[in-house]
Amino acid sequence: xxxGAFKGANPLIAKLSRVIALSQDDCVALQAMCQxxxxxxxxxxxxxxxxxxxxxxxxxxxWACRYKILRNGKRQITALLLPGDFCDLHVGVLDRMDHAIGxxxxxxxxxVDRAQFEELTxxxxxxxxxLWWATLVDEGVLRSWLVSLGVRTARERVAHLICELRxxxxxxxxxxSGQFAMPLTQPDLxxxxxxxxxxxxxxVRQLLKDGVLEIRRGQVAVLDxxxxxxxxxxxxxxxxxxxxxxHQSVDPGVGFEAQ
Amino acid sequence: xxxGAFKGANPLIAKLSRVIALSQDDCVALQAMCQxxxxxxxxxxxxxxxxxxxxxxxxxxxWACRYKILRNGKRQITALLLPGDFCDLHVGVLDRMDHAIGxxxxxxxxxVDRAQFEELTxxxxxxxxxLWWATLVDEGVLRSWLVSLGVRTARERVAHLICELRxxxxxxxxxxSGQFAMPLTQPDLxxxxxxxxxxxxxxVRQLLKDGVLEIRRGQVAVLDxxxxxxxxxxxxxxxxxxxxxxHQSVDPGVGFEAQ
DNA sequence: CGCGTTTTTGAAGCCCCTCAAGTGTAGTGG
DNA sequence: CCACTACACTTGAGGGGCTTCAAAAACGCG
Numbered sequence: 001x002x003x004g005a006f007k008g009a010n011p012l013i014a015k016l017s018r019v020i021a022l023s024q025d026d027c028v029a030l031q032a033m034c035q036x037x038x039x040x041x042x043x044x045x046x047x048x049x050x051x052x053x054x055x056x057x058x059x060x061x062x063w064a065c066r067y068k069i070l071r072n073g074k075r076q077i078t079a080l081l082l083p084g085d086f087c088d089l090h091v092g093v094l095d096r097m098d099h100a101i102g103x104x105x106x107x108x109x110x111x112v113d114r115a116q117f118e119e120l121t122x123x124x125x126x127x128x129x130x131l132w133w134a135t136l137v138d139e140g141v142l143r144s145w146l147v148s149l150g151v152r153t154a155r156e157r158v159a160h161l162i163c164e165l166r167x168x169x170x171x172x173x174x175x176x177s178g179q180f181a182m183p184l185t186q187p188d189l190x191x192x193x194x195x196x197x198x199x200x201x202x203x204v205r206q207l208l209k210d211g212v213l214e215i216r217r218g219q220v221a222v223l224d225x226x227x228x229x230x231x232x233x234x235x236x237x238x239x240x241x242x243x244x245x246x247h248q249s250v251d252p253g254v255g256f257e258a259q
Numbered sequence: 260x261x262x263g264a265f266k267g268a269n270p271l272i273a274k275l276s277r278v279i280a281l282s283q284d285d286c287v288a289l290q291a292m293c294q295x296x297x298x299x300x301x302x303x304x305x306x307x308x309x310x311x312x313x314x315x316x317x318x319x320x321x322w323a324c325r326y327k328i329l330r331n332g333k334r335q336i337t338a339l340l341l342p343g344d345f346c347d348l349h350v351g352v353l354d355r356m357d358h359a360i361g362x363x364x365x366x367x368x369x370x371v372d373r374a375q376f377e378e379l380t381x382x383x384x385x386x387x388x389x390l391w392w393a394t395l396v397d398e399g400v401l402r403s404w405l406v407s408l409g410v411r412t413a414r415e416r417v418a419h420l421i422c423e424l425r426x427x428x429x430x431x432x433x434x435x436s437g438q439f440a441m442p443l444t445q446p447d448l449x450x451x452x453x454x455x456x457x458x459x460x461x462x463v464r465q466l467l468k469d470g471v472l473e474i475r476r477g478q479v480a481v482l483d484x485x486x487x488x489x490x491x492x493x494x495x496x497x498x499x500x501x502x503x504x505x506h507q508s509v510d511p512g513v514g515f516e517a518q
Numbered sequence: 519c520g521c522g523t524t525t526t527t528g529a530a531g532c533c534c535c536t537c538a539a540g541t542g543t544a545g546t547g548g
Numbered sequence: 549c550c551a552c553t554a555c556a557c558t559t560g561a562g563g564g565g566c567t568t569c570a571a572a573a574a575c576g577c578g
Contacts (some may be wrong), residue, residue, distance in 0.1 A: 002321040006508040059456065068406050071492055076409040078402045090395045098399055129352065135394075136349045140357055142401050143337045147327050149408035150335035150453035154566070185524060194409035199566055201526060217575090233330055414535070444556060458534055460558060 010034060011083035011172045012058060016130040018171060019079030019243050026126050033120055034058065036108035040103040047087060047101040053094070056117045057087035063183050067191070068099045077192040079142065080165070080184075082103075084172050089135055091117070098138040105183045133240065149194045154203045157193045159232035162213060162220060167236050182220040269293060269434035270342035270431045271317060275295045275389040278502050292379055293317065299362040305405050306346060306360040312353070315376045316346035321366030322442050326450070327358045336451040338401065339363075339424070339443075343431050348394055350376070364442045392414060392499065399497040408453045413462045418491035421472060421479060426495050441479040 066079040187197040207213040214221040325338040368511040466472040
């Protein structure tokens with residue numbers, strides 16, 4: 001079996017092998033980790049707030065989200081989990097989940113034994129390093145969401161999230177000719193963006209009218225990528241999609257001035 | 260030298276030893292890491308956006324912040340860094356900083372060589388585990404900020420941030436009789452909370468009028484903690500201040516009430 | 519086919535922003 | 549020691565982005 005064979009089947013391997021050189025043995029080990037595959041129905045929880053984590057959950061197909069609900073019923077989605085994303089890499093370090101994981105679509109995930117997982121990371125430095133990278137990217141995404149909610153308008157937030165999802169989809173799924181699968185409903189988008197569904201709708205309509213974006217039936221069509229990028233002020237650097245093994249020259253991007 | 264001797268002097272040791280049992284050797288190693296101490300003047304950058312990290316920066320005294328500036332000049336603070344917090348634990352994994360670190364007050368920080376740092380974590384599992392814990396807490400804080408900006412009102416955001424800072428200060432500094440040092444100006448608070456300084460001022464005034472909180476000259480006086488906690492809907496679980504070594508007895512400090 | 523959910527649109531209102539101006543307050547240099 | 553400066557704090561008035569409430573149309577699923 002050649003390493004490439006895994007990339008089509010296992011989204012984690014596809015994601016990691018883009019930034020770190022994994023040996024064939026690494027790939028086999030990662031694949032072996034994903035033997036116990038389970039399912040979650042759309043709109044059902046995978047992990048609940050307060051659970052004591054004992055296994056690692058890795059999304060294999062479908063979309064899920066981290067979220068937190070306040071007493072007044074308001075819900076904030078704090079992360080979108082795509083195939084190849086872990087729900088709880090911190091198993092064993094923290095006592096309890098301080099948020100929940102819910103399936104957005106029907107979802108399949110690998111249910112990884114903690115001991116097996118720790119053996120894997122202990123034995124394979126490349127994998128440890130790759131998982132380190134993945135958590136740092138997750139953190140970068142989290143920060144960019146905070147920036148969106150803090151200082152961006154509704155229009156900019158929608159544009160930025162679409163740019164982000166487009167990039168993330170491209171990193172696990174080669175295709176995408178201006179079009180990609182995006183199963184979030186407008187209420188979902190609202191809960192991720194700190195807006196109401198009504199307002200998300202108005203913004204999405206306007207973006208369509210402006211010929212920038214079309215969202216229909218779980219598909220996003222980016223009609224004008226430069227315009228979308230401009231609206232969002234999107235700089236994909238925070239996703240760190242460059243290989244971290246080779247020290248290539250990197251586009252410095254637009255500099256921010258020192259304070 | 261007894262381990263306790265470090266706790267007063269080194270905020271990192273003080274922080275970590277509350278949740279993980281560190282041996283005397285661990286403490287000595289951590290202390291040895293902090294030999295090269297540097298300074299940053301208030302309102303100056305410690306690390307700039309786009310820098311290639313090569314050393315680890317650990318705040319020893321003073322307050323700093325992570326932040327990101329957009330082209331329109333709007334600034335979002337994405338994290339507040341207190342003594343014992345690392346600026347860039349990810350040295351060596353990521354290529355470039357995707358945000359900046361700025362000093363809020365005059366700040367001293369340890370400037371740790373990367374090789375020395377990696378040797379430390381490679382040789383001392385307890386420390387590795389403790390640093391893992393610290394990054395997960397940072398992530399939890401980040402998520403709670405996202406929830407604040409997403410679904411909380413200005414009044415609730417201010418209350419929640421004050422509750423958070425009060426807990427974090429208590430974790431590195433024993434004292435606090437309803438009063439603690441908090442050098443953030445109202446413009447700082449605004450940039451952290453996704454509000455304007457004007458509105459922060461109105462909210463702070465109202466909280467004072469309601470007898471909940473007083474902010475004056477870099478000091479916060481919590482006048483009515485139950486009321487503040489209620490307004491914020493604050494649940495300190497996400498700070499994971501409990502000991503994560505199940506069988507070690509660690510000074511529990513003042514107990515946290517469950518939500 | 520019927521029902522729940524999503525999408526869409528309108529109208530009214532409020533939370534927070536913007537603009538503006540005046541009052542502290544600390545640091546600087548003459 | 550006191551101008552002078554810079555910035556934080558404070559307060560008022562007006563405006564706008566987003567919310568809330570409401571309801572109809574469209575979609576998808578059992």
